[in-house]
Amino acid sequence: MTAAELRRASAQQLRDAYKAGSATAVELLAALYAAIDREDAQLGAWLYLRREEAQAEALAADTRYAAARAEGPAALAALPPLLGIPVALKDLVNLINTPTTAGSRILEGYVSPYDATIATRLKAAGAILLGKTNMDEFAMGSSTEFSAYKKTVNPWARDRVPGGSSGGSAAAVAAFHAPLSIGTDTGGSIRQPASLTGLVGMKPTYGRVSRYGIVAFASSLDQVGPFARTAHDAALLLHAISGRDAHDATSSTEPLDAQLLNLPAGDAAAAGIKGRRFALPKEYFVAGMEPGVEQAVREAVRALEAAGALVEEVSLPATEHALATYYIVAPAEASANLARFDGIRYGASGHGEGNLLDGYLATRGRGFGPEVRRRIMLGTYALSAGYYDAYYVKAQKVRTLIAQDFERVWAAGFDAIVAPTSPQVAWRFGAKMADPISMYLSDACTLPANMAGLPGVSIPCGLSEGLPVGLQLIGRPWSEASLLTIAAGYEALTATAAWRSVEPHDLAALSGGAT
Amino acid sequence: MSWKAVIGIEIHVQLRTQTKMFCACAIPAEGDEPNTKTCPTCLGLPGALPTPNRAAIEKVLAVGSAIGAKAPATTRWDRKNYFYPDLPKGYQISQLDLPLAEHGKIEVTTSTGTRTVGIRRAHLEEDTARLRHEKARDGARSSLVDYNRSGVALLEIVTEPDIRDGETARRYAEELRLLLRTIGAADAEMENGQMRVEANVSIRASEDAPFGTRVEVKNMNSFRAVERAIAFEITRQAEVLDAGGTLTQESRGWDEGSGTTYTMRAKEDSHDYRYFPEPDLPPLAIDPAWLAAIVATLPELPHARRARYVAELALSEYDAAVLVGEPAAAGLFEAARAALPSLDAKILANWVSGEYLRVARDRVVTIDAAQFAALVAAVAAKEISGTTGKALFEEMAAGPLDIRQVITSRGLSQISDGAALEALAAETLAAHPQALADWRAGKQQAIGFLVGQSMKASKGRGDAAQLGEILRRLLEAAG
Numbered sequence: 001m002t003a004a005e006l007r008r009a010s011a012q013q014l015r016d017a018y019k020a021g022s023a024t025a026v027e028l029l030a031a032l033y034a035a036i037d038r039e040d041a042q043l044g045a046w047l048y049l050r051r052e053e054a055q056a057e058a059l060a061a062d063t064r065y066a067a068a069r070a071e072g073p074a075a076l077a078a079l080p081p082l083l084g085i086p087v088a089l090k091d092l093v094n095l096i097n098t099p100t101t102a103g104s105r106i107l108e109g110y111v112s113p114y115d116a117t118i119a120t121r122l123k124a125a126g127a128i129l130l131g132k133t134n135m136d137e138f139a140m141g142s143s144t145e146f147s148a149y150k151k152t153v154n155p156w157a158r159d160r161v162p163g164g165s166s167g168g169s170a171a172a173v174a175a176f177h178a179p180l181s182i183g184t185d186t187g188g189s190i191r192q193p194a195s196l197t198g199l200v201g202m203k204p205t206y207g208r209v210s211r212y213g214i215v216a217f218a219s220s221l222d223q224v225g226p227f228a229r230t231a232h233d234a235a236l237l238l239h240a241i242s243g244r245d246a247h248d249a250t251s252s253t254e255p256l257d258a259q260l261l262n263l264p265a266g267d268a269a270a271a272g273i274k275g276r277r278f279a280l281p282k283e284y285f286v287a288g289m290e291p292g293v294e295q296a297v298r299e300a301v302r303a304l305e306a307a308g309a310l311v312e313e314v315s316l317p318a319t320e321h322a323l324a325t326y327y328i329v330a331p332a333e334a335s336a337n338l339a340r341f342d343g344i345r346y347g348a349s350g351h352g353e354g355n356l357l358d359g360y361l362a363t364r365g366r367g368f369g370p371e372v373r374r375r376i377m378l379g380t381y382a383l384s385a386g387y388y389d390a391y392y393v394k395a396q397k398v399r400t401l402i403a404q405d406f407e408r409v410w411a412a413g414f415d416a417i418v419a420p421t422s423p424q425v426a427w428r429f430g431a432k433m434a435d436p437i438s439m440y441l442s443d444a445c446t447l448p449a450n451m452a453g454l455p456g457v458s459i460p461c462g463l464s465e466g467l468p469v470g471l472q473l474i475g476r477p478w479s480e481a482s483l484l485t486i487a488a489g490y491e492a493l494t495a496t497a498a499w500r501s502v503e504p505h506d507l508a509a510l511s512g513g514a515t
Numbered sequence: 516m517s518w519k520a521v522i523g524i525e526i527h528v529q530l531r532t533q534t535k536m537f538c539a540c541a542i543p544a545e546g547d548e549p550n551t552k553t554c555p556t557c558l559g560l561p562g563a564l565p566t567p568n569r570a571a572i573e574k575v576l577a578v579g580s581a582i583g584a585k586a587p588a589t590t591r592w593d594r595k596n597y598f599y600p601d602l603p604k605g606y607q608i609s610q611l612d613l614p615l616a617e618h619g620k621i622e623v624t625t626s627t628g629t630r631t632v633g634i635r636r637a638h639l640e641e642d643t644a645r646l647r648h649e650k651a652r653d654g655a656r657s658s659l660v661d662y663n664r665s666g667v668a669l670l671e672i673v674t675e676p677d678i679r680d681g682e683t684a685r686r687y688a689e690e691l692r693l694l695l696r697t698i699g700a701a702d703a704e705m706e707n708g709q710m711r712v713e714a715n716v717s718i719r720a721s722e723d724a725p726f727g728t729r730v731e732v733k734n735m736n737s738f739r740a741v742e743r744a745i746a747f748e749i750t751r752q753a754e755v756l757d758a759g760g761t762l763t764q765e766s767r768g769w770d771e772g773s774g775t776t777y778t779m780r781a782k783e784d785s786h787d788y789r790y791f792p793e794p795d796l797p798p799l800a801i802d803p804a805w806l807a808a809i810v811a812t813l814p815e816l817p818h819a820r821r822a823r824y825v826a827e828l829a830l831s832e833y834d835a836a837v838l839v840g841e842p843a844a845a846g847l848f849e850a851a852r853a854a855l856p857s858l859d860a861k862i863l864a865n866w867v868s869g870e871y872l873r874v875a876r877d878r879v880v881t882i883d884a885a886q887f888a889a890l891v892a893a894v895a896a897k898e899i900s901g902t903t904g905k906a907l908f909e910e911m912a913a914g915p916l917d918i919r920q921v922i923t924s925r926g927l928s929q930i931s932d933g934a935a936l937e938a939l940a941a942e943t944l945a946a947h948p949q950a951l952a953d954w955r956a957g958k959q960q961a962i963g964f965l966v967g968q969s970m971k972a973s974k975g976r977g978d979a980a981q982l983g984e985i986l987r988r989l990l991e992a993a994g
Contacts, residue, residue, distance in 0.1 A: 212562065249795065340560075345660075380789065
């Protein structure tokens with residue numbers, strides 16, 4: 001394969017090529033780092049590259065493939081599914097002896113002494129960990145503009161945001177710098193950037209993936225999940241990171257779904273759509289939704305119906321309160337989770353001048369950016385004596401109502417909810433920076449699933465104004481394999497659609513022509 | 516005027532566990548290098564998460580059951596938020612409104628009778644790190660943090676305002692410590708900070724008057740200090756009010772040297788800890804079967820054991836309290852009785868509270884209960900003398916000893932044979948003519964001296980009581 005083919009290959013294709021001996025992980029790695037070297041000055045997806053360790057991991061993978069090929073098909077089949085597959089990590093995943101910034105100045109220079117559980121699992125699965133990607137500071141934002149380090153652009157349009165907060169992980173996969181990446185989703189931070197960059201991005205059921213070693217934003221909402229260019233690839237990565245972890249008391253003992261490694265493809269996948277029942281929630285077609293987005297989503301719904309699916313409109317009445325309650329619960333938890341950044345043990349410190357309080361004020365006043373400070377203040381206020389019942393306690397009650405809305409849908413026998421992921425395509429830099437509420441509203445369709453702990457996936461469903469539009473599928477708890485099966489079915493149904501063959505428009509421009 | 520005191524006690528106790536409350540770090544020991552018993556979780560590193568220590572929860576449920584408290588159907592954890600360098604996460608994981616135990620009580624015996632102290636609640640939380648403030652040679656001040664203690668499991672126990680005097684407060688703290696040690700929930704050594712007692716003290720004109728201004732008394736590092744500090748504080752408050760002054764709500768420290776309390780800090784507006792449920796830990800259902808299994812493993816509790824010793828073994832209240840007051844002593848007593856059921860309980864109790872406790876006060880001793888029983892039995896049967904028995908106990912405390920074998924091989928059996936004792940006494944009398952002279956001069960102590968010399972000559976084997984009678988007879992005959 002040529003370098004251009006290698007970087008565009010899916011994880012599945014890479015695995016087949018490695019097994020056949022028609023490609024090596026070392027070649028692939030060279031192609032990816034070459035692309036990063038050429039393009040990242042423009043793209044801004046990466047915060048840290050793990051060149052030497054990645055090279056060693058690629059060599060080790062190639063050695064294992066070669067040995068297994070010599071041994072025979074059984075040995076090849078026994079190799080772990082992610083062996084030799086590069087993965088990018090959002091820079092809030094702790095990797096031992098590697099910087100972790102969470103996009104914040106307050107962690108500048110911090111080198112983590114331990115591996116997150118998902119890092120341990122990815123290493124054990126033979127994945128090549130390429131490096132760390134840019135993000136909104138502490139995952140607070142929807143455009144990656146709140147990174148303290150750099151601007152990440154959307155490969156589809158350099159003057160537009162990639163979405164956020166996992167914008168670096170999305171841009172890296174969309175720009176073919178990595179076949180797979182890891183993001184986190186607290187209110188839509190995987191699904192929304194996947195939608196804005198034309199990727200598959202999944203937030204698993206709360207508890208499916210360990211949060212140990214993931215810098216926390218809002219503990220009861222955060223989930224780790226995959227970005228990929230296909231449903232099959234997303235399933236592969238999800239399978240590798242899922243499962244009970246003794247280090248995370250909120251991780252579930254729910255067994256892994258082996259179907260993740262055997263999603264149907266082609267006609268079989270398309271045929272699987274027949275007879276599925278989908279709920280279309282009217283509240284998700286919010287005011288301010290762009291007509292082009294609504295059109296693409298409704299066309300996708302018609303395509304599902306044409307393939308034999310039954311789609312019915314439903315009402316999820318608590319949806320209108322989701323945004324307000326989210327902005328109580330998430331900042332409240334964040335205000336405590338971020339208290340540890342006190343300049344005493346690690347990271348930037350303002351202690352030494354004045355008394356202890358002066359040190360805290362200097363550390364946190366300088367270390368945190370505006371959005372993080374805003375949310376810490378919101379959360380501190382909501383938890384304060386005299387306000388706790390009116391805000392936090394009430395928000396938890398509304399959260400229960402949101403969950404009950406979804407439960408009624410499952411009780412009515414629907415397989416999944418179909419909805420838009422983002423009411424808009426990627427917007428221009430700065431468009432929402434002056435107005436926090438307009439930025440918050442961009443997550444209106446994604447955060448209800450976080451509030452209810454449900455799995456959700458965004459899949460590409462067309463273009464509007466030449467920019468990607470995402471279709472969101474939300475399922476009942478632990479239904480990730482089912483959601484990705486539906487996603488694979490939709491991919492098969494639309495395999496020949498014109499928009500599928502369009503590559504990100506500004507890919508060539510990122511390096512001045514060469515790809 | 517005559518004021519009535521109202522006292523509530525808050526006690527923090529380090530639980531006896533293998534690992535910390537929310538991580539797998541070992542419990543630090545005296546002399547550990549700073550920051551060697553730490554991990555990402557107890558250091559509060561970014562991304563680290565807590566996982567609850569099941570053994571610690573079981574110990575608190577056991578304590579709750581032992582004080583007759585109720586366990587909730589479901590418990591949960593809460594974050595208590597504040598900034599301080601000894602608190603790595605910026606919050607302490609504690610329990611706010613669903614503590615592991617509520618509404619218990621402890622009965623204590625005081626010099627003026629039995630008192631019942633209500634326990635409002637007992638809950639689990641994590642300890643903080645330790646700060647060390649240093650001054651460098653250039654005069655610069657620095658504060659160092661040792662995170663070894665960060666995350667150690669603490670049990671906090673809060674009483675109702677049921678206590679009226681310092682003595683009851685002290686007895687309550689002592690009885691609670693005994694209960695914790697008996698259950699094996701804690702070692703609760705006050706001297707090294709494993710048990711920290713704080714008292715809320717206020718006074719009022721009469722039992723039906725509203726509570727007065729509350730003062731929190733800290734730094735009481737012994738049970739005696741608890742009693743003295745509270746007594747002092749009651750007097751101090753009364754003097755202030757009698758002089759027409761007013762009391763301020765504050766924290767006061769106990770100064771052992773001067774025997775007074777001093778202002779530590781005035782209570783500012785009560786701190787807003789912004790408690791909320793800990794989202795990193797799911798609520799914990801207390802399965803009734805689990806609780807029942809914990810209750811089933813509870814040993815006999817101190818009050819029940821004391822009552823049994825008095826009622827069934829006819830020990831005095833005092834002897835029963837001494838034995839039960841030290842779990843190891845009660846354990847030895849029980850084991851020795853089990854090894855030799857025919858042994859007289861009163862004699863055995865005297866040996867445990869006399870010999871064993873005397874030795875165990877100063878050092879850790881392991882005594883083989885069966886051998887101990889054999890030793891006491893040999894003395895009781897006058898097979899060996901009390902003096903020999905005590906010497907053998909010293910040996911037993913130093914290392915393993917086979918009593919039967921030693922008595923035989925060393926020929927230690929007591930000389931009770933009348934003729935042999937007569938000869939021994941006669942020899943002693945002949946060797947000490949001054950004693951006879953003393954006796955004649957009316958000094959009764961001469962007999963004691965001669966018995967002692969006879970015992971010495973027999974290497975402790977003589978029957979001291981018989982020797983005394985023989986010597987008296989010989990002296991009277993000679994006098």
